[in-house]
Amino acid sequence: MFDKGQSQNVGDGSNVIQGGNDVNIHMGLSYSDARSIALDVAKSTFHDLAGEAKILMSDRVEEITEAVISRLSREYSPGLDKAKDPDFQFALLSVQREYGRCGDQDLGKLLVDLLVDRSKEDTRSLKQIVLNESLQIAPKLTQDQISALSLIFLLRNTINNTIVDYNTFGAYLDGHIQGFIDVLPTSNQTYQHLEFTGCGTRGALTTSLHGQLQHDYPGLFHRGYTDEEMSGLHLSQGLKNTCFVPCLADPSKKQFAFSKLQGLTSYLESIATPKDEVLRAVDLYKNNIISDDAVKQICIDIRPYMSELFNKFETSDASAVHLTSVGIAIAHANLKSLLPRIPDLSVWI
Structure with missing residues (x-):
């Protein structure tokens, strides 16, 4: 027989399905509830203002709050529940305050991106700490300084694996690098400020731009071997037939067919190449790079x-x-x- 004496205790924000035993399914905060809480948080940002400043601040805060809640609803609905979390409210308050003060659209978009990423962190992880700090630091930077960070990040901290020849390299430069060149600051005070705000460090050891490109994409910058030089490489004819292609810099010569050293070593391992021949091939690959000035000139020619x-x-x-x-x-x-295809921040942090 069925038990007629079932009872249920239902908490706020919960839906209940009646079964043989009580089943509680928590649906989380609704869009409107999360928005209401977020706007309550915002009140302290303009509480002490007066007149037109208070009205303007109120309008901006409502605008940025709507942007945050809308993004969370579309991209990460569990993040709406974070509206009840004190640490998230503190981060949200920072976004509301900073955008309310200046109304800068670019800054607002950046802060929303940072806050949405932060909402996805459920524990006090390094990534959460970094994102919280970033919300405090970003408003202290100009847009040109943020662009400088972006360009340095692309050049120093990323490698694009689609680059295999001069055509793909040129396409990469067009899509990733060109847009930042005009706005890249040259004042050393800019980079002092980035160091002051904790965004970067200026080391005594520097890596030139052509050195960085040469390091990341060595296959683009080989001198190549003449036919005479090829005959003296002390590699098997089989490797010469499969591992070399016309040189990018000088098609009358030959170079290794691998854009990166790892590609060469992986191939050699896959065909069970003797160790001594692997070592010779690796040494040849590393020592066939063109001069710094030639690297620079190739980039400019492209x-x-x-x-x-x-x-x-x-x-x-x-x-x-x-x-x-x-x-x-x-x-x-x-x-x-x-x-849009940039990997998640967790790749770096």
Whole structure:
């Protein structure tokens, strides 16, 4: 027989399905509930203001709050429940306050991106701490400084695996790098400020732009071997037939057919190449790179606008900056709208 004496205790925000035993399914905060809580948080941002300033602040705060809740609802609905979390409310309050003060659309978009990413962290992880800090630091930067972080991040902290020849390299420069060149600051005070805010460090050891590109994409910058040199490489004819292609820099020569050293070593392992021959091939690959000036000239030949980028890196502290976790988080958030396929921040933090 069925038990007629069932009873249920239902909490706020819960739906209940009646079964043989009570089943509680928590559905979380609704859009309107999360928005209401978020606007309650916002009241302290303009409580002490008066007149037109109070009205303007109120309008801006409502605008940025709506943007946050809408993004969470579309992209990460469990994040709506974070409206009840004190730490999230503190982060939200920072976004409301900073956007309310200036109304800068670019800053607002960046802060929303950072806050939505932060909402996805359920525990007090390093990533959550970094994102909380980034919400405090981003408003202290100009848009040009944020662009500088983004460009340095792309050049220093990422490698694009689609680059295999000059055509794909040129396409990468067009889609990722060109847009930042005109706005890249050259004033060393800019990079001092990035260091002051904790976004980057300026080290005594610097890596030139052409050195960075050469390191990341060595296959683009091989000198190549003449037919005479090929005959003296002490590699088996089988490897010579399968591992070499016409040289990108000089088609009359031959170079290794691998854009990165890892590709060469993986191939050699896959065909059970003797160890001594692997070591010779690796040594040849590493020592066939062209000069620094030649690397620079190839880049400029491929895309003439690279001349300006090289000049800016060579005449400023841009080449000396290494991003901190906060700098990486801000750069990543800024790039998300420009590069929709950029991997999640967890790749770096």
